[in-house]
Amino acid sequence: MRATNGAGKNLGADRQAVEVPREWYNIVPDLPSPLPPAIDPVTRRPVDEAKLRRLFVGEVARHEFAGERFIPIPEEVRSVYSIWRPTPLVRALRLENALGTPAKIYYKNETVSPPGSHKANAAVPQAYFAKREGIRRLVGNTTAGQWGCALAFACSVFDVKSTIYMSRSSYDSKPYRRELAEAWGAEVIPSPSERTAVGRSALAKDPRDMGTLSLAVGESQEDAMGDPTARSAVGSVFNFVLANQTVMGQEAVAQIERLDEYPDSVIGCIGGGSNFSGLFWPFYHEVTAGKSLKEVEFIAAESTAAPRMTRGEYMYDHVDAAGRSSLTKMYSLGHTYVPPDIHSAGLRTHASAATLSLLVQHGVVRPVAYNQLDVFEAGTLFARTEGILPAPESAHAVKAVIDEAKKCKESGEEKVILFNLCGHGLLDIESYRAYLSREMTPGDAAPGAIERAVAEAKALHPWLQQTGA
Amino acid sequence: MRATNGAGKNLGADRQAVEVPREWYNIVPDLPSPLPPAIDPVTRRPVDEAKLRRLFVGEVARHEFAGERFIPIPEEVRSVYSIWRPTPLVRALRLENALGTPAKIYYKNETVSPPGSHKANAAVPQAYFAKREGIRRLVGNTTAGQWGCALAFACSVFDVKSTIYMSRSSYDSKPYRRELAEAWGAEVIPSPSERTAVGRSALAKDPRDMGTLSLAVGESQEDAMGDPTARSAVGSVFNFVLANQTVMGQEAVAQIERLDEYPDSVIGCIGGGSNFSGLFWPFYHEVTAGKSLKEVEFIAAESTAAPRMTRGEYMYDHVDAAGRSSLTKMYSLGHTYVPPDIHSAGLRTHASAATLSLLVQHGVVRPVAYNQLDVFEAGTLFARTEGILPAPESAHAVKAVIDEAKKCKESGEEKVILFNLCGHGLLDIESYRAYLSREMTPGDAAPGAIERAVAEAKALHPWLQQTGA
Numbered sequence: 022m023r024a025t026n027g028a029g030k031n032l033g034a035d036r037q038a039v040e041v042p043r044e045w046y047n048i049v050p051d052l053p054s055p056l057p058p059a060i061d062p063v064t065r066r067p068v069d070e071a072k073l074r075r076l077f078v079g080e081v082a083r084h085e086f087a088g089e090r091f092i093p094i095p096e097e098v099r100s101v102y103s104i105w106r107p108t109p110l111v112r113a114l115r116l117e118n119a120l121g122t123p124a125k126i127y128y129k130n131e132t133v134s135p136p137g138s139h140k141a142n143a144a145v146p147q148a149y150f151a152k153r154e155g156i157r158r159l160v161g162n163t164t165a166g167q168w169g170c171a172l173a174f175a176c177s178v179f180d181v182k183s184t185i186y187m188s189r190s191s192y193d194s195k196p197y198r199r200e201l202a203e204a205w206g207a208e209v210i211p212s213p214s215e216r217t218a219v220g221r222s223a224l225a226k227d228p229r230d231m232g233t234l235s236l237a238v239g240e241s242q243e244d245a246m247g248d249p250t251a252r253s254a255v256g257s258v259f260n261f262v263l264a265n266q267t268v269m270g271q272e273a274v275a276q277i278e279r280l281d282e283y284p285d286s287v288i289g290c291i292g293g294g295s296n297f298s299g300l301f302w303p304f305y306h307e308v309t310a311g312k313s314l315k316e317v318e319f320i321a322a323e324s325t326a327a328p329r330m331t332r333g334e335y336m337y338d339h340v341d342a343a344g345r346s347s348l349t350k351m352y353s354l355g356h357t358y359v360p361p362d363i364h365s366a367g368l369r370t371h372a373s374a375a376t377l378s379l380l381v382q383h384g385v386v387r388p389v390a391y392n393q394l395d396v397f398e399a400g401t402l403f404a405r406t407e408g409i410l411p412a413p414e415s416a417h418a419v420k421a422v423i424d425e426a427k428k429c430k431e432s433g434e435e436k437v438i439l440f441n442l443c444g445h446g447l448l449d450i451e452s453y454r455a456y457l458s459r460e461m462t463p464g465d466a467a468p469g470a471i472e473r474a475v476a477e478a479k480a481l482h483p484w485l486q487q488t489g490a
Numbered sequence: 491m492r493a494t495n496g497a498g499k500n501l502g503a504d505r506q507a508v509e510v511p512r513e514w515y516n517i518v519p520d521l522p523s524p525l526p527p528a529i530d531p532v533t534r535r536p537v538d539e540a541k542l543r544r545l546f547v548g549e550v551a552r553h554e555f556a557g558e559r560f561i562p563i564p565e566e567v568r569s570v571y572s573i574w575r576p577t578p579l580v581r582a583l584r585l586e587n588a589l590g591t592p593a594k595i596y597y598k599n600e601t602v603s604p605p606g607s608h609k610a611n612a613a614v615p616q617a618y619f620a621k622r623e624g625i626r627r628l629v630g631n632t633t634a635g636q637w638g639c640a641l642a643f644a645c646s647v648f649d650v651k652s653t654i655y656m657s658r659s660s661y662d663s664k665p666y667r668r669e670l671a672e673a674w675g676a677e678v679i680p681s682p683s684e685r686t687a688v689g690r691s692a693l694a695k696d697p698r699d700m701g702t703l704s705l706a707v708g709e710s711q712e713d714a715m716g717d718p719t720a721r722s723a724v725g726s727v728f729n730f731v732l733a734n735q736t737v738m739g740q741e742a743v744a745q746i747e748r749l750d751e752y753p754d755s756v757i758g759c760i761g762g763g764s765n766f767s768g769l770f771w772p773f774y775h776e777v778t779a780g781k782s783l784k785e786v787e788f789i790a791a792e793s794t795a796a797p798r799m800t801r802g803e804y805m806y807d808h809v810d811a812a813g814r815s816s817l818t819k820m821y822s823l824g825h826t827y828v829p830p831d832i833h834s835a836g837l838r839t840h841a842s843a844a845t846l847s848l849l850v851q852h853g854v855v856r857p858v859a860y861n862q863l864d865v866f867e868a869g870t871l872f873a874r875t876e877g878i879l880p881a882p883e884s885a886h887a888v889k890a891v892i893d894e895a896k897k898c899k900e901s902g903e904e905k906v907i908l909f910n911l912c913g914h915g916l917l918d919i920e921s922y923r924a925y926l927s928r929e930m931t932p933g934d935a936a937p938g939a940i941e942r943a944v945a946e947a948k949a950l951h952p953w954l955q956q957t958g959a
Contacts, residue, residue: 100583101877103580104580104599105602111573114569130573133602135877137916141877175877177873177875178584178874178876197917200919200920201916203923204922204923204926205873206874401673405647406646408605408610408644408647408674409573410604410673447666447917450669450673451666451669454669454673
């Protein structure tokens with residue numbers, strides 16, 4: 022089924038005759054080795070679906086443990102997806118010209134979603150299943166605000182209430198994403214707050230506490246667990262979230278094949294791992310199913326402020342900074358590690374998705390890390406050639422793409438490079454101003470900080486690290 | 491050629507098998523009566539192409555006087571359009587449900603362009619033709635910032651310098667759009683400035699002058715005219731700008747026919763008139779060419795702060811507030827009329843496009859006017875049902891759509907309503923905050939202000955009003 026599309030080809034774009042996917046793809050049955058289970062640190066036993074159902078919407082918890090390769094997407098979810106999906110697959114002809122590379126660069130443009138990023142792909146099903154199960158309110162947390170906005174948007178469309186705990190520092194300094202969530206009807210609460218025991222305890226210690234991601238996670242979970250009509254909603258790391266995001270990669274497979282192309286490299290930035298996984302999983306499936314036309318390289322771009330995959334250790338660790346969560350086998354910098362305050366809040370985490378970590382461990386995914394000066398240089402070049410201002414997180418992927426394209430210039434290889442432009446930077450414009458006015462620092466990890474936090478995390482649960490899973 | 495598209499139909503969206511248009515449509519030869527020419531107030535003679543070529547890029551000036559119905563779009567322009575075009579045509583199923591209307595509501599989603607509005611459709615050709623003609627710099631002016639951002643984006647892609655005069659009040663109070671233009675490499679200058687005689691004169695009178703649109707227009711034109719390597723670039727009102735915008739309507743005709751639908755009503759908001767004209771002209775052409783499947787009603791939504799079409803007079807007037815420009819036959823509120831400071835800066839003008847005015851005069855277009863409280867109520871409902879936050883300007887169209895859909899609820903008519911969602915409000919979120927926190931006033935015109943300004947304008951050039959053109 023390779024219809025040649027003359028017009029689309031000339032213009033370097035294709036979004037024709039591609040439909041909104043009918044299933045989410047679940048990578049778990051195709052992994053090269055079994056996924057180590059998350060462990061409850063109290064019972065020392067694997068976390069099961071029953072435990073997750075107390076926190077998440079039921080159908081969502083079921084998906085987290087799903088063994089099937091394909092999960093049907095309800096028509097109601099597809100209908101909302103179709104507001105902005107399928108998203109354009111665009112050839113970056115002007116970036117290619119600026120680099121003088123023989124490589125062909127394509128990007129999946131996820132900036133066109135109503136909240137401006139791929140996060141909407143995971144928020145919509147959580148809101149839909151909540152509505153279907155009679156859940157009246159979803160509770161989330163956000164730092165940069167991308168997930169908070171996506172959740173507020175999705176809940177608004179399905180008429181579910183949303184409560185967003187936003188760290189006080191973001192709440193005060195980034196009013197635009199907060200006000201956007203409020204325009205969709207969300208209740209946005211600065212964290213720490215008086216609403217929860219976790220918040221009150223923090224405020225008792227320091228009434229001027231500016232909050233952290235960990236605190237916001239703690240408050241949102243306490244709020245959701247304390248209200249039988251509410252559940253928690255999450256925007257990354259979990260298998261079901263990553264599976265939701267495969268609508269991007271499935272569209273991209275169909276779109277790039279219609280252009281008679283196939284990628285040599287698939288690239289994305291990684292925080293929790295949801296945008297990169299959503300793009301590359303379906304290409305990985307092509308490989309494991311023997312349908313891939315090439316040996317595809319998967320490249321994950323992270324920040325040198327939080328270089329889990331390039332400098333962390335593959336071990337069991339808490340996903341939250343406070344060390345209260347269950348333990349996940351993953352590349353971690355140690356849950357006590359605090360990344361420098363870079364402009365890509367979405368990548369500022371010590372933890373990473375279990376599936377992504379396993380694939381890095383197996384050498385299926387190759388990680389690279391960049392400091393934010395190089396990242397904003399790449400993002401600015403992309404904006405000035407292709408016109409779309411990348412979110413600071415997405416600009417990490419752009420930097421990796423430029424590096425690969427430059428290698429092709431040296432080697433003369435005409436590689437096809439595909440990457441995920443997972444969000445726009447219209448509400449992050451202040452960080453571009455800081456870059457352009459030379460007020461920005463590289464934001465690298467402080468010397469010794471990672472080694473200390475990794476050692477601390479490994480020492481915490483010695484019984485677990487020895488399981489060798 | 492009416493292929494039924496099952497999938498698209500179910501999902502209420504269609505962007506398949508529609509290509510980026512190959513021609514711009516020029517309405518001038520299809521107007522119900524000849525377009526009265528613009529008049530030079532000094533020579534009292536019609537403005538000709540030679541005069542316009544001193545101000546604008548040559549090819550653009552030629553298009554302003556073009557007699558042909560279709561103007562080819564260069565492939566280089568189509569290639570840049572294809573970054574975001576064709577834009578989605580989406581059925582607003584969730585808004586229909588909220589209203590309980592039997593009407594079917596479709597919107598053309600122009601919010602997906604890199605700068606976030608339809609303005610990019612006109613900026614790209616001006617930048618391309620400038621490059622082709624060896625023009626090194628385009629000079630524009632902006633108040634809300636939409637045109638400034640679109641021009642900065644287009645110039646960046648074609649490697650042409652851009653200079654944007656932005657009124658001091660917007661420059662200081664709306665840093666986001668200014669910083670966005672700067673990220674694309676534009677030089678943004680607060681107006682009044684020391685760069686021009688017009689600016690220096692204003693600053694000599696009042697060093698703290700916060701600027702006006704008129705001042706910014708004056709400065710940008712003086713700057714462009716004084717540099718042989720530069721030209722002026724404009725974002726609305728002129729025929730060539732409106733023709734550039736017909737890529738929207740041409741796509742919409744093809745998309746809605748593929749869904750086996752045809753609009754009863756085509757709706758847009760009007761400032762200068764470019765977004766509404768770009769959508770409705772191709773449907774008007776269907777009517778004049780005898781290809782239309784229905785009798786289509788064209789509805790233009792304006793602000794009660796600047797109600798040109800509903801309360802102005804069809805007469806010759808200056809398009810700039812200072813009364814220095816050529817004179818255009820149009821619906822005007824009088825060039826000395828100063829609209830209240832509403833949140834839709836893009837609609838705050840006394841003037842309107844000559845073509846649109848002629849069509850209102852002939853009864854082809856029906857104007858309606860709304861105050862901003864009603865407009866933001868409509869915009870908020872749209873955001874909470876369909877997910878996309880409309881720019882305040884676009885929310886005027888949403889209000890008109892809701893009114894039409896409510897009429898259908900009363901009458902039981904299953905009308906098909908199509909409107910232009912011409913821009914998103916992500917960088918206007920502060921105005922939604924003002925609305926939601928009840929800090930907003932209706933923003934209606936002050937009693938007597940319009941009547942005074944109309945009388946003043948009519949008295950200024952009595953020789954011209956008598957031509958009866």
